Amino acid sequence: MAASPMVNPGDQPVWVNTDNCKACDICVSVCPSGVLGMKYESTSTLGAMISIDHPEACIGCNECELTCPDFAIYVADKQELKAAGLSFAKLTDDAKARQEQIVANNYMSLSEQGVK
Numbered sequence: 476m477a478a479s480p481m482v483n484p485g486d487q488p489v490w491v492n493t494d495n496c497k498a499c500d501i502c503v504s505v506c507p508s509g510v511l512g513m514k515y516e517s518t519s520t521l522g523a524m525i526s527i528d529h530p531e532a533c534i535g536c537n538e539c540e541l542t543c544p545d546f547a548i549y550v551a552d553k554q555e556l557k558a559a560g561l562s563f564a565k566l567t568d569d570a571k572a573r574q575e576q577i578v579a580n581n582y583m584s585l586s587e588q589g590v591k
């Protein structure tokens with residue numbers, strides 16, 4: 476791994492170091508499970524910030540961590556998550572459909588629909 480990951484805050488399958496996030500949307504575009512989205516944030520770069528809207532749907536595929544150019548998003552180790560009594564989700568049709576909606580919403584969180 477190119478960078479040492481920030482310490483897992485505890486029981487999260489996926490988490491972000493918002494100091495490093497440049498709001499590029501890449502992680503949102505590669506997530507298969509509709510976990511991520513961008514939220515409008517006037518104080519941050521590009522006026523947006525990554526949001527982990529559905530951590531319970533994270534399947535642990537690592538695509539977000541592998542593609543983030545700024546090493547800002549991290550995925551838990553399966554064993555660490557298991558030690559916390561949790562596990563990654565399975566990819567469901569609902570999650571896939573949500574991801575399609577997020578992509579159609581220009582990678583913005585579905586809670587941001589109609590905002591702008």
Ligand code: SF4
Nearest residue numbers: 496497499500502543
């Ligand atoms: S890929 Fe990295 S820098 Fe880009 S929005 Fe996601 S967390 Fe932020």
Ligand code: SF4
Nearest residue numbers: 506533534536537539
């Ligand atoms: S690990 Fe996979 S499912 Fe989880 S947030 Fe990252 S891209 Fe989405």
